[in-house]
Amino acid sequence: MTEHNIPFNKPYVTDDAAAYLQEAVNAGKISGNGMFTKKCHSILERITDCRKALLTTSCTDALEMSAILLNITPGDEVIMPSFTFVSTANAFLLRGAKIVFVDSRNDHPGMDEKAVESLITKKTKAIVAVHYAGVACDMGTLSRLADTYGLYLVEDAAQAIDSYYVEDGGDKRALGSIGNFGTLSFHETKNIQCGEGGALLVNRPEFEKRSEIIWEKGTNRAAFWRGEIDKYGWVDIGSSFLPSELVAAYLYAQLERVQEIQKRRVGVWNHYHQAFETLEGRGILKRPSIPAYATNNGHMYYLVCDSGEERSKLIEHLKKKGVHSVFHYQSLHGSKFFTPHHDGRKLSLSDMYSDCLLRLPLHLHLESQDTDRVVRAVEEYYL
Numbered sequence: 104m105t106e107h108n109i110p111f112n113k114p115y116v117t118d119d120a121a122a123y124l125q126e127a128v129n130a131g132k133i134s135g136n137g138m139f140t141k142k143c144h145s146i147l148e149r150i151t152d153c154r155k156a157l158l159t160t161s162c163t164d165a166l167e168m169s170a171i172l173l174n175i176t177p178g179d180e181v182i183m184p185s186f187t188f189v190s191t192a193n194a195f196l197l198r199g200a201k202i203v204f205v206d207s208r209n210d211h212p213g214m215d216e217k218a219v220e221s222l223i224t225k226k227t228k229a230i231v232a233v234h235y236a237g238v239a240c241d242m243g244t245l246s247r248l249a250d251t252y253g254l255y256l257v258e259d260a261a262q263a264i265d266s267y268y269v270e271d272g273g274d275k276r277a278l279g280s281i282g283n284f285g286t287l288s289f290h291e292t293k294n295i296q297c298g299e300g301g302a303l304l305v306n307r308p309e310f311e312k313r314s315e316i317i318w319e320k321g322t323n324r325a326a327f328w329r330g331e332i333d334k335y336g337w338v339d340i341g342s343s344f345l346p347s348e349l350v351a352a353y354l355y356a357q358l359e360r361v362q363e364i365q366k367r368r369v370g371v372w373n374h375y376h377q378a379f380e381t382l383e384g385r386g387i388l389k390r391p392s393i394p395a396y397a398t399n400n401g402h403m404y405y406l407v408c409d410s411g412e413e414r415s416k417l418i419e420h421l422k423k424k425g426v427h428s429v430f431h432y433q434s435l436h437g438s439k440f441f442t443p444h445h446d447g448r449k450l451s452l453s454d455m456y457s458d459c460l461l462r463l464p465l466h467l468h469l470e471s472q473d474t475d476r477v478v479r480a481v482e483e484y485y486l
């Protein structure tokens with residue numbers, strides 16, 4: 104019997120998606136900020152406990168909105184990890200910021216919080232925390248730094264829906280709801296998806312009003328729709344950041360199922376994690392580690408190989424076995440675009456994860472025999 108190929112990702116389509124799309128079509132108004140957008144906002148506000156959620160057409164948009172809202176201007180410095188997606192940096196570069204990259208942690212690809220303080224200068228305006236693989240950065244440390252130095256804190260929580268930072272006292276705070284702003288992604292590779300989509304989470308009252316204006320192309324149209332003013336006009340800069348009701352309708356069908364989706368993803372993650380205990384125990388490769396102050400949202404299962412060469416061979420081996428595995432970010436400080444702008448500091452852990460980190464298939468179409476097959480294929484390579 105030939106076995107089917109196991110794709111790295113296969114988006115999950117909820118049963119209600121088609122019916123909600125039809126409902127949006129029937130409503131006769133599919134431009135943004137309609138009924139489904141409002142339903143998504145309230146569900147996101149409930150899940151994350153943020154003050155205000157605004158759907159956007161991507162997490163990239165939400166990051167760009169946060170850079171506008173923070174009045175980033177040329178010369179401002181923004182500290183963020185090098186091991187992240189280009190949008191984290193582009194959003195602030197577009198406003199003229201100088202990006203200062205920080206290395207990854209030894210035990211985790213996320214940013215080394217302890218390395219941040221020495222990078223702060225008089226020009227530093229913001230820190231962007233990226234919750235890699237949905238695992239919280241040490242928000243206690245970052246929040247203290249932001250308070251001490253008067254900096255803004257933005258959370259790129261693209262991968263981090265339904266994941267939490269656990270405070271010293273044991274209270275859990277949703278990722279994206281802690282900094283001045285949080286940004287979520289609903290790209291089809293994320294836990295909750297609508298093809299392309301995102302959200303800005305606004306966590307401080309002083310940004311609520313302006314966030315809506317920037318979202319609506321620099322106009323006060325949202326307030327007009329609510330009947331708070333009798334005509335609307337151009338009051339600020341902005342852009343078209345709202346998705347249509349079709350996108351919101353599809354997304355709402357996913358958000359309604361967030362608990363079920365998360366439970367199943369975490370199930371696959373745990374299956375991998377137990378299965379790879381032996382290989383890690385023998386010192387052959389490293390499994391993800393989740394700090395005590397973080398929770399696991401089952402966004403990503405990755406392994407860390409000993410070298411880039413070993414990773415390439417393993418990817419090839421898995422491919423022959425019908426298993427599609429992929430590597431991830433390449434350090435932004437060493438990219439073609441950024442190298443001339445980098446200050447020359449070595450960020451060797453970010454480079455190590457660029458070379459050695461391997462992501463395994465994780466989606467809701469995986470049956471337990473598929474996960475077993477992936478595990479066996481990895482074991483075959485090593486044992």
Ligand SMILES: *Cc1c(COP(=O)(O)O)cnc(C)c1O
Nearest residue numbers: 161162163188190261288290301
């Ligand atoms: C996916 C991702 C983004 C970009 O999300 P889009 O919705 O595709 O714009 C940004 N940052 C991180 C960390 C991501 O994983």
